[in-house]
């Protein structure tokens with residue numbers, strides 16, 4: 001199988017207690033069965049603690065009981081007691097792999113880093129499209145030719161979507177509109193129909209507050225994130241997203257498209273990932289603009305990284321996004337295009 005890595009992948013190293021956030025914070029830590037079997041054989045105080053603090057969660061997964069949102073093995077020096085006591089090779093699979101992810105497409109496997117890790121996000125914010133496009137010596141379109149009809153079609157659609165999103169001749173909101181329009185046509189073909197022109201004439205912009213309302217109704221792990229989201233929500237109709245932010249958001253889109261677009265092989269809905277990008281743009285871009293008004297603004301990396309942790313990495317929140325796209329007309333392609341255009345034309 002062809003293994004595809006972005007150029008920066010091999011340079012990533014966890015920065016442990018120098019990390020501004022941590023994967024040992026806010027998340028349940030899954031314990032896979034092989035690791036748990038080993039933990040059952042560990043003697044002494046660490047073994048007792050490992051057994052005492054491993055429980056079954058409401059999804060039937062074995063996890064460590066969190067301690068006020070912290071992994072119970074993350075010590076006061078912000079280092080891992082399991083790593084120190086048993087070695088890296090005995091971390092659970094989740095801990096050993098994060099933020100590395102791989103997506104298996106049968107003929108080839110794409111490897112990525114997750115934006116929810118600050119150090120990985122720093123690498124990705126410096127990346128270019130070419131960094132993701134080392135397809136083992138062939139181009140993405142050659143990869144499409146080597147794939148079956150359906151998969152080849154999706155690969156070409158992904159390539160075209162990225163070209164639209166990264167075309168700096170257009171302001172980013174227009175690129176998002178073009179990408180929605182293009183993928184609405186792709187979706188019609190995937191559904192077995194013919195591409196149909198959109199009915200854009202006369203579509204009213206619903207403003208953008210409803211996107212914040214939806215995010216404020218999500219499961220939120222961090223109080224500071226909720227506060228910043230509320231602040232941005234209050235100002236969302238007044239603030240403009242800066243072009244400077246757009247440059248950084250391009251890197252987030254690049255990551256997001258590589259991570260999710262081909263997911264539509266299993267559930268062919270390419271529009272979900274584009275609509276999620278539009279929502280992420282409005283929320284994080286407005287948060288960035290709102291923070292510029294503050295004395296000590298959070299870095300852009302932290303806004304995008306935290307969005308990834310709070311929304312992208314939450315199964316519940318992603319499901320809520322997708323089901324709202326299905327049920328609420330304000331998230332139709334036409335309505336989102338009207339909302340994006342009105343931001344430029346106001």
Ligand code: SF4
Pocket residue numbers: 013014015016019020021022023024098099116117118119120
């Ligand atoms: S979030 Fe990334 S840098 Fe931070 S502790 Fe986890 S793997 Fe290391």
